[in-house]
Amino acid sequence: MTVRQRLAGLSERMQNGVRQTALPAVLLGSFLAGPAMAATGERTQITGEVMDTWCYFSGVMGGQEAVVGSSHHTCAMWCAAGGIPVGVLADDGTVYMVLKLEGKTTADGDPALLSIQSDRITADGFVYERDGFKYLVVEKVVSNEGITNLNHNDFGFIPPFAVPEGDR
């Protein structure tokens, strides 16, 4: 048997061996692992305002400058409690949809999520991009400056019914 034939035989045995080992592993993996499109996020820190994505993008309550900050704080809590995605509006204007906040997922209006609405935070976590959207998994809120956009001086309360008649 020549060296070439021996190598060919070795290669065939290795390939068969890998196939026999790999096939169950792939099958097992396909049951255990997440979706095929799952990707590694980019570790980063984002600084910006925790905000209400629905009012911001839909225009339903008016211009974007009015549906952030203190003027829109109550409405932002309503939307977060309603299970509408919360975003972080970064200084460069990018909005990141927050999927997870310090270990908790964000669709059920957890009080911790409500408590930081309209706050300017720096979040350490992972960014994932898919089909035009940017998603953020916040590992830790490393700083929170509170509400710094005091736009109620310009807009009052947005929407005006944020304050019920009994409290006016």
Next chain:
Amino acid sequence: MRALVKRFAPVRAVLASAVLAAAMTVAPAAFAEGAAESQAKSWGLLGEEMTRFSGKVVDILCELTGDCADNCGNGSRHLGLLREDGRLVPVYKNNQTSFNGAVADLLPLCGQTIEVDGLLVGEDVPAKFLQVQLIKPEGASEFYKANGWTEAWKRRFPEQAEGKGPWFRRDPRILEQIKEKGYLGLGPEADRPVIAEWY
């Protein structure tokens, strides 16, 4: 005057051709897929486009990261629609008008391929999210309205379920925050002069 109009006739023709060409170029992009079949109602939203399409209901976090949970997280995770071509469309909003997300409507259909009808929303954005108005599960013959949020909220907060007024005036999570931080989020005392000025 007539001479003037005649003089500018070639310019008008060029302009008309340009407008027509632009319209022919832009028109297909101005209508989302399924717009012709869609029965979605306009909400007057920024960049809204009627749409109807099929997709599998998925947990977005799971889809992106592999961090998955049973039954799409049982209502704690944001859901989206994974289209046949691999595009992932997040669903931000259901058909109700009181600040209601879409998770309660999509959760019972986790993992199923469904047909949705609604509005793609957003202007000057890389991609638009979905406001779902109608849902048709696989094998169903009819669409139904995506109005499931309120019943889910009542199940979660049974003590508040029968109270007066809209849910957001009674939700204990919101009331607690307003009690502590006021309507502006700056403390109750900060509200008083602003309320006096604006009401």
